[in-house]
Amino acid sequence: MPKSRPTASKSSPKASSKPSSKPAAKPSATVSPKKKAPKSMPYEQGAWAFAFTREPGERRYWLIKSEPDVFSFDDLRAAPKRTTSWDSVRNSSARNFLRDGMKQGDLCFYYHSNADPSAIVGICEVVKEGYPDPTAWDPAHDYFDPKSDPDMPTWFMVDVKHVEPLARAVSLTEIKAEPALANMALVRTGRLSVVPILADEWQTVLEMAARPPR
DNA sequence: GCCAACGTTGGC
DNA sequence: GCCAACGTTGGC
Numbered sequence: 579m580p581k582s583r584p585t586a587s588k589s590s591p592k593a594s595s596k597p598s599s600k601p602a603a604k605p606s607a608t609v610s611p612k613k614k615a616p617k618s619m620p621y622e623q624g625a626w627a628f629a630f631t632r633e634p635g636e637r638r639y640w641l642i643k644s645e646p647d648v649f650s651f652d653d654l655r656a657a658p659k660r661t662t663s664w665d666s667v668r669n670s671s672a673r674n675f676l677r678d679g680m681k682q683g684d685l686c687f688y689y690h691s692n693a694d695p696s697a698i699v700g701i702c703e704v705v706k707e708g709y710p711d712p713t714a715w716d717p718a719h720d721y722f723d724p725k726s727d728p729d730m731p732t733w734f735m736v737d738v739k740h741v742e743p744l745a746r747a748v749s750l751t752e753i754k755a756e757p758a759l760a761n762m763a764l765v766r767t768g769r770l771s772v773v774p775i776l777a778d779e780w781q782t783v784l785e786m787a788a789r790p791p792r
Numbered sequence: 793g794c795c796a797a798c799g800t801t802g803g804c
Numbered sequence: 805g806c807c808a809a810c811g812t813t814g815g816c
Contacts, residue, residue, distance in 0.1 A: 643801095643802095645802090669800095669801095669811080670811085670812095671811090691801080691802060691803090692801085692802060692803085696802080696803070750803075767809090767810085768801080768802070768803075768808095768809075768810090769800080769801045769802065769809070769810065769811090770801095770810095771801085
């Protein structure tokens, strides 16, 4: 089950604070523009820190990207048990979310990248938490990583299950035009293939999907 | 540890 | 196809 392309990029975002807080213009613990993010800073203390903590029983939200030509939301629905392992991610920030951030029962928006139009199209659920991605040490695999060691895996994946499509697709254009989504990780750091979504952002997207495009 | 060169994502 | 915005690599 192929999935997203390995993403190689992005991080150094500036997400806002807590999921419960408004997605207001409050880039709290973010990196100041004039200053580069310290490379040595553990990600737990960086701008993505909020993504790795939660209240007991809290459900968190994420967005995962896939090119529909590679593995679409319909492909996920058609998969055995409507489930697939989200393998082949080769970006360390995305890996951290997969390995440490996502928990069983969390919900994810399914985003079609490099699509026409690029858009959030559906919802899926994390059904298995982070575990090593075996494609990394398969020499025949496109995203084989010779430096990855099965005894100390570099790359991780989760299993996600199809839940339901959105009432309608919500395009990147609409997302960028919506003030309540100005701080969305998808917008702020365009290239990361797995990103956290705040609860208010999640709700805003659902509301957009429930009404006609403006 | 700095930083130039290079590679990739993905919107446009 | 272009290129901005990143991440990674490796020389020094």
